[in-house]
Amino acid sequence: MIVFEDVSITYPGQDRPVLGHVNLQIPEGELVLVVGRTGSGKTTFLRAINGLVPHFTGGMLTGRILIDGRDTATHPPRELADLVGVVPQDPMSGFVTDIVEDELAYGMECLGLAPDVMRRRVEETLDLLGLADIRHRALRTLSGGQRQRVAIGAVLSTHPKVLVLDEPTSALDPGAAEEVLAALQRLVHDLGVTVVMAEHRLERVVQYADQIVLVPGGGLPITAGAPAEMMRTAPIAPPVVELARLAGWQPLPLSVRDARRAAGSLRDLLVGQQPRLRAVTAEQITLATTTDASVRYGTRPALRHVSVSAHAGEIVALMGRNGAGKSTLLNALVGVGPEPTGSVRVNGSDPRTLSGSELVHAVGLVPQEPADLLEATTVAEECRTSDRDAAAEPGTTRALLALMAPEIEDGIHPRDLSEGQRLLLVLCIILAARPPLLLLDEPTRGLDYPTKARLATALADLADAGHAIVLATHDVELVAEIADRVVILADGEIVADGATSHVVTSSPMFAPQVAKILAPQSWLTVQQVALALDESEAAG
Amino acid sequence: MRLDARWLHPGAWWVWALGLAAAASRTTNPLLLLLIIGVAAIVVQARRPDEPWGRSFTFFVKLGIVVIVVRIAVQLLFGAAVGTTTLVELPGATLPTWLAGVRLGGDVMLESLLMALYDGLRLATILICIGAANSLASPTRLLKSVPAALYELGVSVVVALTFTPQLVADVDRLRTARRLRGRRTTGMRAIAGSAIPVLEGALERSVTLAAAMDSRGYGRRGDIPRRDRHVTSALLLGGLVTACIGVFGLVSADSPVVLGLPMLVLGTVATVIALARAGRSRVRTRYRPDPWSAPEWWVSLAGASTAVAFSVAAWLGAAGMTTSFDPPAWPELPWFAVIALLIAATPAVTAPPVPSGDSSSGSALADRGTAPVQMEVSA
Structure with a gap:
């Protein structure tokens, strides 16, 4: 279905190709997972499939890419639209109309399908993706999972033979992600659609893949193979695979179900041992509390009577569906957004009454779009203004950055940094004022495993230094790794609050x-588990 | 008669509202003008969708009030003295003749006040009628009904319409971001500081959207010979220019007759042919175009008939169409106008009710599929 013949792609102004000498064959009806670090050329690979690279982005393509026999060199994206459907990373950014039903029909209108065919296919697509009861809704009122499903439906209605998705679940909560993956599964199994998908959250998708394409970046050759084969040696792997490697299970399990069957002996080995937890400082200094806080957007309540607190040296994870009120709670703690009823206290005072400089010294928030905070044209200038804002010693921010992300150079424009680097830069800017309370809103969205590991280490160190950290996230693996306490929100109310392992x-x-x-x-x-095994070995 | 909920063709709402506006322009009778506003308000109340544009009616009502106030203020400040009944005595001055002899201030006369009030009310009524159309007809659905040849233009307008609210949201987000860095969120420097990120964001979004539209097949061309396309464009452009000349000829009194109606007809015919040609040669089709059936006919006829009734009455000089302000007289209520306005109010019942878009908002949680099943894991 998709054939890459000795393909190299070079962007204008660069001397090295992003992708070099790619030879690849993807048969019909496969689900292919594309993995690799941020900036390794995954997106370039995906966009080359429907000709957006190089027709839209510019650049040099040598070799041949054939999609069902059509050469992308002679067919611009619009002439491949009937064959390849592309779902962009942020579904909202690709919507052309404003109503669900119209959006589903838009692609078919462009292809000039007959009205009765369109009518039938819209109904089919609504059913296939479970969108029937939201067909008349405005797109901007939908939740993240619903938007993603509409975006998939919008390209699916034209019956493409190939579906290309760029991180379809990265912004979704675990439930919504499962829902989207289930829909994709159905397409592959029932309709024989070839699905090519890039995803950082391997733990969610690796079990569904028929083939894995590893894009190592830096112009190194792309490798492809069966998932179990690839995962044996891949530098990045989901926890299930890491555990299997540790325990030496054969064949390598990719799903929780397979791993559980192999895990009997490991469970026996671990009986009587307890996981070692990060030590939390004994004296509990409360840094932030909300008491009976409620927030409404217009008439819609976003938080209802929430009472929660965060203590020094503790990492609290806020979890819950998209739209459960996590961001609202974080915003209330820094005093932005609609004014809450009830009381919000940070370090003993209401964040709304604090002046700008008092606020940054009391609490810092890394928002969902970290780039919002960046205004300067170089990293060095950004660091200088940050020192000024925080009234810190000149060079403070720069020194923090050198510690967390030593590879970032001074002269680079913040927009040219990768998503993870931008996040770390913003984190350093916030930390320059040494706020005792640090809040992060979905920090791991779109981060690859190495960057995530770097962030996790940084956060654990900060908590050890006495910061209270509250992070809103969908990433259960990150939570398991670093959080001491988990608070689960549903529909603006707290439904669970307790130690991570318990919740x-x-x-x-x-x-x-x-x-x-x-x-x-x-x-x-x-x-x-590794620690416990080491100890039992040393003891026995 | 029970009507199924559906969207009325936006063109029908516009015909109806413009009919009301045309009727308003034919009278200075304040009672009739207020009745027209009332009719518009009743229909809007009955058939307004619960969408952002649906709330624009109140904005237009406020705008109308501002228009009346401004009109009266201008009259009091600069207007020539009309009438004899002095209400309030105020000092005034007449500027010298080389400044056109404009009168400033002066006594407030009942007659000039009434003149300004009637005049302002008429303008306000026309505005409110347009506001009614605005809140009843979805702008995007109206754009869906533009001729196929103008489709590209329509898409640009739709995209611009959705971008504006996003731009506002961006400005809001960046203000929050400034607060997070401990900076001032008001003042010139704050605005200047956030202007560049907002524009950068908008540009980035346009590029993403353009890529998305391209990959979904926007701008696919069928196998139309280049010559045919050029002929169509030439016909369209020429037709529009000719029609404009025709309109100018009709409006200006002392232009030759040839420039008037004949040019207008010629231009219109050329434009229609060009649009039809372009429409035929398009690849794209339409999904569920809004039908034009009985309710559409009824709504547009209700508006048009009111316009005709008022125009004929004004042309015949029927009593009650104008209200005298010098000397002041009580406005009459002509029966034929009342009947016309009753007909104009019928869309409140005859137009199909709007489908409620939020019929499923309650199930936003239910359609999430699996509720987390409680699985007790005892350690």
Whole structure:
């Protein structure tokens, strides 16, 4: 279905190709997972499939890409639209109309399908993706998962033979992600659609893949193969695979189900041991509290009577569906957004009454779009203004950045940084004022495993230094790794608040893979298991 | 008669509203003008969708009030003295003749006040009628009904319409971001500081959207010979220019007759032919175009008949169409106008009710599929 013949792609102004000498064949009806670090050329690979690269972006393409026999060199994206459907990373950015039903029909209108065919296919698509009861809704009122499904439906209605998705689940909560993946599964199994998908959250998708394409970046050759084969040696792997490598299971399990079957002996080995937890400072200094806080957007309540607190040296994870009120709670703690009823206290004072400089010294928030905070044209200038804003010693921000992301150069424009680097830069800017309370809103969205690991280490160090950290996230594996306490929000109310091991293991939706594999024991991460095995070996 | 909920063709709402506006322009009778506003308000109340544009009616009502106030203020400040009944005595001055002899201030006369009030009310009524059309007809649905040849233009307008609210949201987000860095969120420097990120964001979004539209097949051309396309464009452009000349000829009193009606007809015919040609040669089709059936006919006829009734009455000089302000007289209420306005109000019942878009908002949680099943794991 998709054939790459000795393909190299070079962007204008660069001397090295992003992708070099790619030879690849993707047969019909396969689900292909594209993995690789941020900036390795994954997106370039995906966009080359429908000719957006180089027709839209510019650049040099040598070799041949054939999609069902059509050469992308002679067919611009619009002439491939009947064959390849592309779902962009942020579905909202690709919507042309404003109503669900119209959006589903838009692609077919462009292709000039007959009205009765369109009518029938819209109904089919609505059913296939479970969108029937939101067909008349305005797109901007939809939740993240619904938007993603509409975006998939919008390209699916034209019956493409190939579906290309760029990180379809990265912004979604675990439930919504499962819903989208289930829909994709159905397309592959029932309709024989070839799906090519890039995703950082391997733990969510690797079990569904028929083939994995590893894009190593830096112009190195692309490798492809069966998932079990590729995962044996891949530098990045989901926890289930890491645990299997640790325990030496053969054949390599990719799903929790397969791993559980192999895990009997490991569970026996671990009996009687307890996971070692990060020590939290004994004296509990409360840095932030909300008491009976409620927030409304217009008439819609976003938070209802929430009472929660965060203590020094503690990492609290806020979890819950998209739209459950996580961001609203974080915003209330820094005093932005609609004014809450009830009381919000940060370090003893209401954040709304604080002046700008008092605020940054009391609490810092890394928002969902970290780039919003960046205004300067170079990293060095951004660091200088940050020192000024924080009234810190000149060079403070720069020194923090050198510690967290030593590879970032001074002269680079913040927009040219990768998503993860931008996040770390913003984190350093916020930390320049040394706020005792640090809030992060979905920090791991779109981050690859190495960057995520770097962030996790940085956050653990900060908590050890006495910062209270509250992070809103959908990433159960990150939560398992670093959070001491988990607060689950649903519909603006707190439904669970307790120690991580207790809260996440009691719900399959929020349980990390290791917990699912080793239940009923309460292990959360591969690292904990490795430590325990080392100790028992040393003892025995 | 029970009507199924559906969207009325936006063109029908516009015909109806412009009919009301045309009727308003034919009278200075304040009672009739207020009745027209009332009719517009009743229909809007009955058939307004619960969407952002649906709330624009109140904005137009406020705008109308501003228009009346401004009109009266201008009359009091600069207007020539009309009438004899002095209400309030105020000092005034007449500028010298080389400044056109404009009168400033002066006594407030009942007659000139009434003149300004009637005049302002008429203008306000016309505005409110347009506001009614605005809140009843979805702008995007109206654009869906533009001729196929103007489709590209329509898409640009739709995209611009959705971008504006996003731009506002961006400005809001960046203000929050400035607060997070401990900076001032008001003042010139704050605005200047956030202007560049907002524009950058908008540009980035346009590029993403353009890529998305391209990959979904926007701008696919069928196998139309280049010559045919050029002929169509030439015909369209020439037709529009000719029609404009025709309109100018009709309006200006002392231009030759040839420039008037004949040019207008010629231009219109050329434009229609060009649009039809372009429409035929398009690849794209339409999904569920809004039908034009009985309710559409009824709504547009209700508006048009009111316009005709008022125009004929004004042309015949029927009593009650104008209200005298010098000397002041009580406005009459002509029966034929009342009947015409009753007909104009019928769309409140005869137009189909709007489909409620939020019929499923309650199930936003339900359609999430699996509710988290409680699985007790005891350690």
